[in-house]
Amino acid sequence: xxxxxxxxxxxxxxxxxxxxxxxxxxxxxxxxxxxxxxxxxxxxxxxxxxxxxxxxxxxxxxxxxxxxxxxxxxxxxxxxxxxxxxxxxxxxxxxxxxxxxxxxxxxxxxxxxxxxxxxxxxxxxxxxxxxxxxxxxxxxxxxxxxxxxxxxxxxxxxxxxxxxxxxxxxxxxxxxxxxxxxxxxxxxxxxxxxxxxxxxxxxxxxxxxxxxxxxxxxxxxxxxxxxxxxxxxxxxxxxxxxxxxxxxxxxxxxxxxxxxxxxxxxxxxxxxxxx
Amino acid sequence: xxxxxxxxxxxxxxxxxxxxxxxxxxxxxxxxxxxxxxxxxxxxxxxxxxxxxxxxxxxxxxxxxxxxxxxxxxxxxxxxxxxxxxxxxxxxxxxxxxxxxxxxxxxxxxxxxxxxxxxxxxxxxxxxxxxxxxxxxxxxxxxxxxxxxxxxxxxxxxxxxxxxxxxxxxxxxxxxxxxxxxxxxxxxxxxxxxxxxxxxxxxxxxxxxxxxxxxxxxxxxxxxxxxxxxxxxxxxxxxxxxxxxxxxxxxxxxxxxxxxxxxxxxxxxxxxxxxxxxxxxxxxxxxxxxxxxxxxxxxxxxxxxxxxxxxxxxx
Numbered sequence: 336x337x338x339x340x341x342x343x344x345x346x347x348x349x350x351x352x353x354x355x356x357x358x359x360x361x362x363x364x365x366x367x368x369x370x371x372x373x374x375x376x377x378x379x380x381x382x383x384x385x386x387x388x389x390x391x392x393x394x395x396x397x398x399x400x401x402x403x404x405x406x407x408x409x410x411x412x413x414x415x416x417x418x419x420x421x422x423x424x425x426x427x428x429x430x431x432x433x434x435x436x437x438x439x440x441x442x443x444x445x446x447x448x449x450x451x452x453x454x455x456x457x458x459x460x461x462x463x464x465x466x467x468x469x470x471x472x473x474x475x476x477x478x479x480x481x482x483x484x485x486x487x488x489x490x491x492x493x494x495x496x497x498x499x500x501x502x503x504x505x506x507x508x509x510x511x512x513x514x515x516x517x518x519x520x521x522x523x524x525x526x527x528x529x530x531x532x533x534x535x536x537x538x539x540x541x542x543x544x545x546x547x548x549x550x551x552x553x554x555x556x557x558x559x560x561x562x563x564x565x566x567x568x569x570x571x572x573x574x575x576x577x578x579x580x581x582x583x584x585x586x587x588x589x590x591x592x593x594x595x596x597x598x599x600x601x602x603x604x605x606x607x608x609x610x
Numbered sequence: 611x612x613x614x615x616x617x618x619x620x621x622x623x624x625x626x627x628x629x630x631x632x633x634x635x636x637x638x639x640x641x642x643x644x645x646x647x648x649x650x651x652x653x654x655x656x657x658x659x660x661x662x663x664x665x666x667x668x669x670x671x672x673x674x675x676x677x678x679x680x681x682x683x684x685x686x687x688x689x690x691x692x693x694x695x696x697x698x699x700x701x702x703x704x705x706x707x708x709x710x711x712x713x714x715x716x717x718x719x720x721x722x723x724x725x726x727x728x729x730x731x732x733x734x735x736x737x738x739x740x741x742x743x744x745x746x747x748x749x750x751x752x753x754x755x756x757x758x759x760x761x762x763x764x765x766x767x768x769x770x771x772x773x774x775x776x777x778x779x780x781x782x783x784x785x786x787x788x789x790x791x792x793x794x795x796x797x798x799x800x801x802x803x804x805x806x807x808x809x810x811x812x813x814x815x816x817x818x819x820x821x822x823x824x825x826x827x828x829x830x831x832x833x834x835x836x837x838x839x840x841x842x843x844x845x846x847x848x849x850x851x852x853x854x855x856x857x858x859x860x861x862x863x864x865x866x867x868x869x870x871x872x873x874x875x876x877x878x879x880x881x882x883x884x885x886x887x888x889x890x891x892x893x894x895x896x897x898x899x900x901x902x903x904x905x906x907x908x909x910x911x912x913x914x915x916x917x918x919x920x921x922x923x924x925x
Contacts, residue, residue, distance in 0.1 A: 337716070344714035351706035352699060432697035435665060436754060439692055440714035442664050442681035608626075609665040610657075 341441050341450035345424070349458060354423055362416040362462060363469045370408040370470035374477030377401050382481050402486035403495050403566040405474035409466035410499040410564050414506045414557070415531045416466075417459035421510020422527055424451050425600075426520035434609045448601045452511050452593070459507025463500035471496065498582055499564045505589035509556065512596025518604050531557070553580050559588035614641025614761045614793035615689065617662065621671035624657050624817075631657040633817040634671070639795050639810070641761070644788045646808035646825070647797040650903050654817035655797045656694070659766050663692050675762060687715040691755030692764040696747035696771070700740030704731060704750050707739060708757060717757055725753040730779070744771030752780075762793040769796075769803050781807040801899040815903040828898060836871045838878065839863025839887035849881025850874070863887050 349355050381401070425448075428434045441447050475485040486492045510527070517523045535557045542552025552558055562585030580588065617639035624632040632654040639645045649655050660666040662673040664680035675683065675690060683689045698707055708722045726732040729749040734742070739750065748771055755763055765784075769777055784807045788794045798804045801811075811828055813821040821828065839862060840846035850857050850866060855877060857864040866874050871888050878885050 340714055340716045344710050347706070347710045347713055348699075351703070351710065352701040354701075427699065431699045432695065433699055435694050435697070436711055437714070438665055439663060439690075440687055440711040442683070442686055608660070608667060610660065 337441060337443070337446055338450065341446050342454055344440070345447075345450045345454040346458075349420075349424065349454070354427075355420060355458070358416050358420055359462065359465055362413050362466055365416075366409050366413045366466050366469040367473045369412055370405050371473030371477050373408065374401075374405045374474040375480070377405070378478055378481030378483055381483060400486070400566070401483060402474070402478060403492060405478070406467065406470050406492065406496065407499060407561075407564050407566040408474070409470035410463065410502045410506075411557075411561055411566075413462075413466040413470075414503060414560060415527060417455075417462045417503050417507035418510040418513070418527050418531065419524065420458060420462065421451075421455040421507040421512075422514035422517075422523045423510075423520070424455055425511055425514025426518055426523045429518040430520040438609060444605055445601060448511075448515060448597065448605055452508055452597055455507040455511045456504050459510075460500050460504035462507065463503030466503060467496045467499055495565050498586075501586060502560045502563045502589065505563075505586065505593055506556075506560065508593030509589065509596065512593050512600055515600025515605050516596055516603070554588055556589060556592055559585040559592075561585070563589065614791050615676035616640055617673075617675060617762065617764075617793060617795060618677065619658065619662065619671070619673045622658065622661060622668055622673055623670040624654075624661055624666065625669045631817055632661070632668075635814065635817065635819055636671075637812045637819055637822045639793055639812070641793040642788055642791050643809040644784050644794045644796060644807055645810040645812060646801070646804040647795055647812050647814075648801055648804070648899065648903075649799065649814040651799050653799075653814045653903070655799075655814065656766055657817075658814070659692070659694060659764055659795075659797065662764065663690070663694070665694075685715070685758070687711070687717065687758035687760065689758070689760050690762045690764060691758060691760040692766075693748075693751035693755045693768060694764075694766045696744065696751045698739040698742075698747065698750065701738055703736050703738055704742075704753070705735040707750065708753060711754065712757055715758060721757050721759075725756040728756055729753045745773055745776050748772055748776070752783075761791070763787060763795065765794075765796045767797055767799070769798060777803075802896055805895060813899065813902055820902050828895065835891040836866045836868050836874045837863050837887060837889050837891055838866055838871075838874045838885060840878065840883050840885050842883060845881065845883045846878060846885070849877050849883045852881055853877035865891065 378401075428437060437447060438444060471487070475487060478485050513526065514523055517526060535555055539552055539555055539558055542548040542555070553562065559580060562580040563582050565582055579585075619638070620636050622632055622635045623630070635654070635658060647655055647658075657666060658673070661668045662680065672679070680686060680690065702710070704726065705722055708725065709719060712719055712722055723732065723735070726735045729752045731746055731749050731753065734746060739747065742750065748768060752765070752768065755765065769780060772780060784794055784796060788809070796804055796808065805825065808825055810824050811821065812819070837860075838846065838850075843859070843864070846864065847857070850864065853873075853876075855874065856867040859865075868874055869890075871890055875885065875888050878888075
């Protein structure tokens with residue numbers, strides 16, 4: 336089966352260069368820092384409500400579940416890494432001009448792009464597992480240190496982790512779609528970083544100020560991802576009513592973005608002459 | 611014996627925007643021979659090869675392997691091995707580079723060390739390609755073409771960047787592949803680079819065919835002169851006059867305006883003159899090549915012009 340061979344080849348492409356573990360290492364560091372640090376800070380704030388109130392406006396909404404919030408850092412801030420992994424899998428072929436040997440070995444270009452989509456879906460899930468292992472490990476340690484409930488006995492917590500892994504998998508396919516739309520590697524990386532780190536957070540914050548824009552804002556990929564996972568620090572950061580899709584709707588929005596972007600890219604840049 | 615398949619280019623044209631890279635090009639490359647695909651830089655060689663390999667879409671015409679376009683070959687890497695440019699992911703080792711494509715083509719992984727051995731870079735197999743010299747990259751490109759042990763080889767400028775030892779090696783290598791019955795097409799912008807290894811030539815200029823045929827046919831009209839020398843130059847001059855041959859006297863003997871050394875030898879024999887040198891003027895081949903490609907560059911803007919047969923005798 337040429338489809339399975341193409342899939343195997345795509346996995347080998349990823350694992351025979353260093354990019355995947357560099358990104359995984361950064362993911363672990365970033366998530367560990369924020370989940371552990373935020374967990375410790377929130378733990379301290381709960382332990383010392385008066386001091387926290389004096390220190391600033393950090394009073395937590397009453398009844399707020401800390402553990403899911405902290406664990407969800409894995410996807411709510413870590414999602415940029417599977418996007419990069421997926422985008423690099425496509426743009427790297429353009430940048431290093433390896434499309435020539437790739438298309439010589441498998442002349443059916445849609446098979447190659449399909450294999451990238453599926454392999455990145457699975458690799459994104461792998462990144463998701465790494466990220467949640469990190470956020471649960473550091474976050475639960477921080478909570479336990481303050482004697483707070485880690486909620487690891489709750490089935491809801493594990494459902495959240497499962498949905499988070501799914502979100503990370505879907506983000507990697509969005510990366511594939513973006514890479515096939517924007518084959519210039521530098522441009523693709525700039526777009527990923529600018530959109531995920533600046534543009535979307537600002538849009539989400541701005542959209543939440545008004546009911547109409549809030550309805551639209553919930554279809555932003557980051558918002559859809561948080562809806563899928565079910566918890567995010569954005570839910571306490573946003574002003575006004577936090578509109579949110581159901582978890583499965585959020586998942587479908589992410590999937591649709593990845594599929595549509597990959598299909599458009601596959602019909603345009605991916606079909607161009609390889610010179 | 612490998613069963614080579616002919617390469618058939620028919621009425622091929624490719625336009626990039628307003629630029630015509632290949633213009634109504636037709637030729638055939640036969641199995642069992644090394645064919646040089648020649649032309650100056652920008653003549654359309656690489657574009658032709660990329661169309662042939664399904665990487666670039668033709669504007670008109672076809673390019674096939676025995677009638678089958680590349681993308682319709684059931685087992686492409688086992689039918690055609692192609693090296694177009696020596697570009698690799700710099701962070702991947704040579705072994706892994708080949709493994710990735712062996713997997714994609716469904717080839718046994720044992721082929722990887724075998725082809726690395728075949729091109730002589732087995733000892734560098736686990737080094738990242740980023741540290742490779744141009745010559746080593748060229749060899750790795752060749753290793754890729756051999757992965758599927760194909761009957762057809764398409765190599766774009768494979769000699770570029772090789773050191774003298776590498777050039778000698780690749781000449782023998784190409785000949786061996788052709789003797790095994792394979793179809794071997796090698797492009798170059800220098801005739802001198804491939805003249806010792808090719809049997810046939812296809813010469814293009816500005817996207818059009820200017821000449822195709824055997825190298826020796828090119829040599830015949832490329833070398834319209836013969837060098838002849840004798841210990842007794844006066845008598846040789848008389849003999850040449852007698853035979854009605856035109857000549858000029860050079861440092862190494864007479865340069866006779868006659869492509870066939872046999873006729874010059876005959877003239878000397880008839881005149882009873884001893885010869886101590888009789889051979890074709892070799893430098894004429896490169897000159898002939900240049901006149902072919904430059905002749906086409908002169909104001910021939912007529913779109914309907916047929917492939918031009920330039921008579922080398924005019925050189």
